Amino acid sequence: MICDICHKKAATVHLTEIVDDQMMELHLCEECAREKGAQMEQHFGLADLLAGLADLGKQFPETTSQILECNHCGLKYEDFKRIGRLGCGECYESFKKSLAPLLRRIQGSTRHIGKSPKGKKMPRTKLEIRELKIRLKQAVEFEEFEEAARLRDKIKELEQKRGKKQGATDEHRGSAETKE
Amino acid sequence: MNIEDLLKQKSEWLRGIGPDSDIVVSSRIRLARNLRGYPFTHWGGDDEKAEIIEKIVTVCEKISRLKGALFLRINEISKVDRQFLVERHLMSREFGAEPEHKMLIISSDEVMSVMVNEEDHLRIQTMKSGFDLKNAWNIIDAFDEALAKELDFAYHDEFGYLTACPTNVGTGMRASVMLHLPSLVLTKQIDKILQAIAKLSLTTRGLYGEGTEASGNFFQISNQVTLGRSESELIEHISGMIGQVIEHERNARNALLEKNEARLKDRVWRAFGILKSSRIITSSETIDLLSSVRLGCDLNILPGMNTELLNELFIITQPAHLQKLEGKKLTPEERDLKRAQIIRERLNI
Numbered sequence A: 001m002i003c004d005i006c007h008k009k010a011a012t013v014h015l016t017e018i019v020d021d022q023m024m025e026l027h028l029c030e031e032c033a034r035e036k037g038a039q040m041e042q043h044f045g046l047a048d049l050l051a052g053l054a055d056l057g058k059q060f061p062e063t064t065s066q067i068l069e070c071n072h073c074g075l076k077y078e079d080f081k082r083i084g085r086l087g088c089g090e091c092y093e094s095f096k097k098s099l100a101p102l103l104r105r106i107q108g109s110t111r112h113i114g115k116s117p118k119g120k121k122m123p124r125t126k127l128e129i130r131e132l133k134i135r136l137k138q139a140v141e142f143e144e145f146e147e148a149a150r151l152r153d154k155i156k157e158l159e160q161k162r163g164k165k166q167g168a169t170d171e172h173r174g175s176a177e178t179k180e
Numbered sequence B: 001m002n003i004e005d006l007l008k009q010k011s012e013w014l015r016g017i018g019p020d021s022d023i024v025v026s027s028r029i030r031l032a033r034n035l036r037g038y039p040f041t042h043w044g045g046d047d048e049k050a051e052i053i054e055k056i057v058t059v060c061e062k063i064s065r066l067k068g069a070l071f072l073r074i075n076e077i078s079k080v081d082r083q084f085l086v087e088r089h090l091m092s093r094e095f096g097a098e099p100e101h102k103m104l105i106i107s108s109d110e111v112m113s114v115m116v117n118e119e120d121h122l123r124i125q126t127m128k129s130g131f132d133l134k135n136a137w138n139i140i141d142a143f144d145e146a147l148a149k150e151l152d153f154a155y156h157d158e159f160g161y162l163t164a165c166p167t168n169v170g171t172g173m174r175a176s177v178m179l180h181l182p183s184l185v186l187t188k189q190i191d192k193i194l195q196a197i198a199k200l201s202l203t204t205r206g207l208y209g210e211g212t213e214a215s216g217n218f219f220q221i222s223n224q225v226t227l228g229r230s231e232s233e234l235i236e237h238i239s240g241m242i243g244q245v246i247e248h249e250r251n252a253r254n255a256l257l258e259k260n261e262a263r264l265k266d267r268v269w270r271a272f273g274i275l276k277s278s279r280i281i282t283s284s285e286t287i288d289l290l291s292s293v294r295l296g297c298d299l300n301i302l303p304g305m306n307t308e309l310l311n312e313l314f315i316i317t318q319p320a321h322l323q324k325l326e327g328k329k330l331t332p333e334e335r336d337l338k339r340a341q342i343i344r345e346r347l348n349i
């Protein structure tokens, strides 16, 4: 996830707001978050700054979501916060707006990259490259150079793979890869 | 096959073979899966849980990897048997704590086990001896594919496999490696290593100890993140880290041998002496001494000792195993006697 303001650094601060019944999400790097801090407090009444990736505490974010109940199983978001277990698979869709910042915090991502049940496979190369680039940036920031080198190789490898694929299907642009 | 048959056989993961088995005891991979259309276990009704068991059992009975497998309803087996299965790492402690509507399926070689109605509808795991996550993954991946042909898993295009707790969502995969790191503990480098591991989104916990306290120099390292990285990347990531830990442990072992050979040998032989001759011994003392003897075995200080026997002793000296070997309930005092007797018998061949 890239910072919404500078579009350069990895976003580690995630802001969830309600403005006129509209959910708003802002993803900022620490620097931009600090700069915009005062401004935000004035603009948004219910500022809810969630801790960044580094803080892996157990507590769930205080959501300002309007959706308080899963429309499939009826679980209240309150109960999820109390027990820490969701009610059903549909809860993920029902509470998406509240869960996304939580996932970003505890998992560092909101996007599954990996296997899927049969018949649901779709190309994920593009997504994977995007995630790898974010992680590369983080690795450089934390001075994990070995990890950074490994990621760089991996990105190169995937980009080559993707380049080949795209060349082959140039006339069929808009196929599965852009659907996501 | 029944539970008593397990007592007679050795688990695959205890065989003391496979890559780096002087330091790595075992590699395990677990996948969490749920069935679409049912509430997660915590919120499910009795009828729904019964239905889930039936569905999963029907599918598992047809899968060739589970030919001759053991199917156990947890509420139909004794408390000692439940504890016995936990000690063998075939199910979680929590799974046995609330036994209603729970089913455990164990492959005949104990490489695979399936928990039905744990926190997620399905928790499948594979365990291999030594540092062998790749093989463990190949086995579980194939099994997962076989299940997916017959079962409709709760899956979301963005979030991946949906799980009751968001800490497992995405791949639903937890890869864990159990390591024996006595030299890093002896040379007081372990804290630094554990801190480095924590920074890389990996978690560590002690092993064999009661509760959370680590004992016996055994540590389990697993991935913390399950989302945003593919299974193979997660495995690569954790394998890279573990490779480094192994190297540090080897260096520490060599340094000990070089600088403190006499002291190290003394420690190993004393531990061996106590194990061979004690009449009463507690579980925690056993683990500490076995750890020293295992180190001696890995460094060829103790000729003729084999890792498999030591691994087996770690398991059969635990409370439920002792009681099953004796065929009756034992008080803690009686267990300390029985434990000492079994260790003497096995080590004085």
Ligand SMILES: [Zn+2]
Pocket: A003, A004, A005, A006, A007, A008, A009, A028, A029, A030, A031, A032, A033
């Ligand atoms: Zn920024």
Ligand SMILES: [Zn+2]
Pocket: A070, A071, A072, A073, A074, A075, A086, A087, A088, A089, A090, A091, A092, A094
């Ligand atoms: Zn729900």
